[in-house]
Amino acid sequence: MTPADLSLTVLHAVRRAVDDGALRVDVPPVVKVERARPGGVGDYASNVALALARSAGRSALDVxxxxxxxxxxxxxxxxxxxxxxxxxxxxxxxxAGGELVRAIREAGESYGSGTALAGVTVRFADLTESRALIVAETVVRLLRSQGADAALRHHPPGVAGAPGDERTGDGEAPGGDQTGDQRITDERTGDRRAPAADQTHDQQIPAEHLHIHPAPHTPDLLGPDAARWALLRAAPQDRALDGAPLLVQHERNPLFRVRYAHSRARRLVVNAAQLGFQPSYDVPVPAPELLGVLGDHPLVLLAAARHRAPDRVARHLEAIADALLAFQHTVLPLGDEKPSAAHRSRLALAEAAGTVLAGGLSVLGISAPERI
Known part of the structure; x- marks a missing residue:
C-alpha cells in the first residue's frame, strides 16, 4: 500500500462514516497522510480526526x-x-515493499500521477520573464499529473518555455505534455492563437499569478538540463541557483547525483542480466529509507502541484538518489556468491527507484541518461 493508497483508504473510511450516520461532517476532498515522526507509532500517521472534530461536534478521540x-x-x-x-x-x-515495487513497475514513469485535483481548473496569467515561464510550465505539468485542467493562458513567441522552445522544437514539453493551450494557425496572417471557444472559456477563469524571483534561462551556457535545474531547484520566490557548480560531475552537485543514481539503477539491471538474473521482488527487503522516500513520491507530486512548488520535487529526487546510492552496494552478488531471491528483490527495488527518478526528472523537463 502506497501513501497515496492509504490517503484514499482513510478518505473512504470518512465517507463510509458519513454515509452510515456515524459522523455528520462534509467529506474533505483529500486526507493528508505523512510519515510517522520520531517517537510516533507505525509507518504513517494522519491528523484527519483532529481536523474533523470541530465540525462533527465530537472530540477528536471519538472521531x-x-x-x-x-x-x-x-x-x-x-x-x-x-x-x-x-x-x-x-x-x-x-x-508493503512488494506492493510498492509492483505499483511502480506497473505505472512506470507515471508513478505518482493521480486524480486528486480532478475538476480543478487553473489558468496562469500572461508571462514574459524567462524563469517564470519555466516554473509555470512545470507547474502546469504537475497539476495535470494530478488530474487538473491547467494551462498557460499565453505564450509569448521566442521566449524559453513557450511552444517550440529549443528542448523539443515541436511545441511540447518533454514527455509530450503540452505546456499551454492548444493553438490553431490563422491562414491569413500565420499567427497562432487559441480556438475562439477556448479563448472565451479561458477569459471566464480568473488568472492565477505566480510570484517568482526573476532569473535568465541560459541553456546556451549551461545546457538545457542544468539551466532548468538552476531555475527550478530553488523555491520560486528565492534566487535561482548559480549554474556553474551544476556542470561539475561531483557528488556535491545535486543534479549530477540524481542523474548518476538513475544511471546506476539502469546499469545494475544490465549487470545483473550478465550474471543471469532479473529483478523480481520475492522476499522483503530491509531498506526502510529507500522504501519510505519512494512511497512518499505521490504525496510529494501532489503537494508540489498544490503549492506551485517544483522545488519540492527536486529536493525529493535528491533524497531518493541519496537513499539509492547508499543501497546500491547490496544489490549484486559479491565474489563467488550466487544470485538469490534476496538479490532479485533488491534489484527490483533499485530498478523501481531508477524509474521514479526518471519520472521525476521528466516532470521537471530534465533528461535522465542511461549512462553518465
Whole structure:
C-alpha cells in the first residue's frame, strides 16, 4: 500500500462514516497522510480526526475511534492505532515493499500521477520573464499529473518555455505534455492563437499569478538540463541557483547525483542480466529509507502541484538518489556468491527507484541518461 493508497483508504473510511450516520461532517476532498515522526507509532500517521472534530461536534478521540473501526482489516494494513489527542497511526504489512515495487513497475514513469485535483481548473496569467515561464510550465505539468485542467493562458513567441522552445522544437514539453493551450494557425496572417471557444472559456477563469524571483534561462551556457535545474531547484520566490557548480560531475552537485543514481539503477539491471538474473521482488527487503522516500513520491507530486512548488520535487529526487546510492552496494552478488531471491528483490527495488527518478526528472523537463 502506497501513501497515496492509504490517503484514499482513510478518505473512504470518512465517507463510509458519513454515509452510515456515524459522523455528520462534509467529506474533505483529500486526507493528508505523512510519515510517522520520531517517537510516533507505525509507518504513517494522519491528523484527519483532529481536523474533523470541530465540525462533527465530537472530540477528536471519538472521531478517530469511529474511523479506526472502519479501517480494521484493511488489506495492506497490519495495525491502526489511535494516539495522543486523536492521531491515527498506520503500520503497513510486511509485504508493503512488494506492493510498492509492483505499483511502480506497473505505472512506470507515471508513478505518482493521480486524480486528486480532478475538476480543478487553473489558468496562469500572461508571462514574459524567462524563469517564470519555466516554473509555470512545470507547474502546469504537475497539476495535470494530478488530474487538473491547467494551462498557460499565453505564450509569448521566442521566449524559453513557450511552444517550440529549443528542448523539443515541436511545441511540447518533454514527455509530450503540452505546456499551454492548444493553438490553431490563422491562414491569413500565420499567427497562432487559441480556438475562439477556448479563448472565451479561458477569459471566464480568473488568472492565477505566480510570484517568482526573476532569473535568465541560459541553456546556451549551461545546457538545457542544468539551466532548468538552476531555475527550478530553488523555491520560486528565492534566487535561482548559480549554474556553474551544476556542470561539475561531483557528488556535491545535486543534479549530477540524481542523474548518476538513475544511471546506476539502469546499469545494475544490465549487470545483473550478465550474471543471469532479473529483478523480481520475492522476499522483503530491509531498506526502510529507500522504501519510505519512494512511497512518499505521490504525496510529494501532489503537494508540489498544490503549492506551485517544483522545488519540492527536486529536493525529493535528491533524497531518493541519496537513499539509492547508499543501497546500491547490496544489490549484486559479491565474489563467488550466487544470485538469490534476496538479490532479485533488491534489484527490483533499485530498478523501481531508477524509474521514479526518471519520472521525476521528466516532470521537471530534465533528461535522465542511461549512462553518465
Amino acid at each position: 478517530a475511534g469511529i474511523l479506526e473501526e472502519r479501517l480494521r482489516d484493511t488489506p495492506g494494513l497490519r495495525e491502526v492505532a489511535v494516539t495522543g489527542p486523536g492521531f491515527l497511526n498506520f503500520t503497513l504489512r510486511a509485504d
